Structure formats: C-alpha cells, structure tokens
Amino acid sequence: QVQLVESGGGSVQPGGPLRLSCAASGFTFSTYTMRWFRQAPGKERELVAFITSASGIKFYTDSVKGRFTISRDNAKNTVYLQMNSLKPEDTAVYYCNVQLRGYDYWGQGTQVTVSS
Numbered sequence: 001q002v003q004l005v006e007s008g009g010g011s012v013q014p015g016g017p018l019r020l021s022c023a024a025s026g027f028t029f030s031t032y033t034m035r036w037f038r039q040a041p042g043k044e045r046e047l048v049a050f051i052t053s054a055s056g057i058k059f060y061t062d063s064v065k066g067r068f069t070i071s072r073d074n075a076k077n078t079v080y081l082q083m084n085s086l087k088p089e090d091t092a093v094y095y096c097n098v099q100l101r102g103y104d105y106w107g108q109g110t111q112v113t114v115s116s
Contacts, residue, residue, distance in 0.1 A: 002026040002105045004096045009110030012086055016114075020081040022096030022107055030074035032100065036081045038092035038112075045095070049081065063089070086114045 008020040020036070033052045039045040049060045049070040058070055069082040079096060093109040 002098070002100065004098065004105060004107035006094065006096050006107040006110040009094060009112045011113045011115065013116050014087060014114055016086055017082070017084045018086065018112060020083065020094055020110060020112075022079045022081075024077045024079070024096070024098065027098070027100055029077040032098050034070075034072060034079040035097040035099075036070060036079070037095045037097055038090075039095070039109075040089075040092040043092075048094070051079065083112070086112075088114045090114050 003025045005023045006020060008018060010018060012018055031053050033050055035050040036048045037045050038048050047061060048064055049058065049068060051058050051070045051072050055072060060068060067083065067085045070080065072079045083090065091112060091114050093111050095109045096107040098105050
C-alpha cells in the first residue's frame, strides 16, 4: 500500500535551517508530482511546495520563496524540503502528499518549531 514517512523535523532558532525528508513506497514514485503541505495550530492546511515527476516544475507558496527548496531523488523514492532562514511563522506540522487516481495520500507529519 501507499506509504509516506516524513522525518527531519525538530526545534530550531529563527534563521536556522532544517531539512525534511519524505520516504515513499507502494507506488511508482518517479512518475508522480510530490507535494509538501503544512498546518499551523488553528489554521488550515496549506500547500508549501510541489515538484513534478522529472523535477521540471517546482512551485513555492509566496511566503517561502527564496528560503525553501524542494527536491527529489527518484532512485531513493524520497522527496526533500530544505528550509533555510526559518521564521517563527514557519512553525507547523509538515506533511508529505501524493495524489493517486484522484485520492490524496498523506504521511503522519513532522513537527517543525521555530522559536528563540
């Protein structure tokens, strides 16, 4: 079955970096667009970034442009989110997502906390 397992979250001071990973299995990873979402307390889940199957197109929400970088390693079935210059407002649970045949699959999420 489809599995998405996020890792790499944690606590960091403002301005610091974190790198999230999402290991995927149960589907042909290399042929699907992968997405990162986040959900802060009391807020709706929002799309942070996505990357198409051959890394030809990358999208970032405005609030993370220039600070976050999405990438993928199709040989390892893994998608990454490099987060630099983190801000307190980046604090959220970050989720990996793939849409297969119109159905959304999610990982369990990984907590990112940015605080001094």
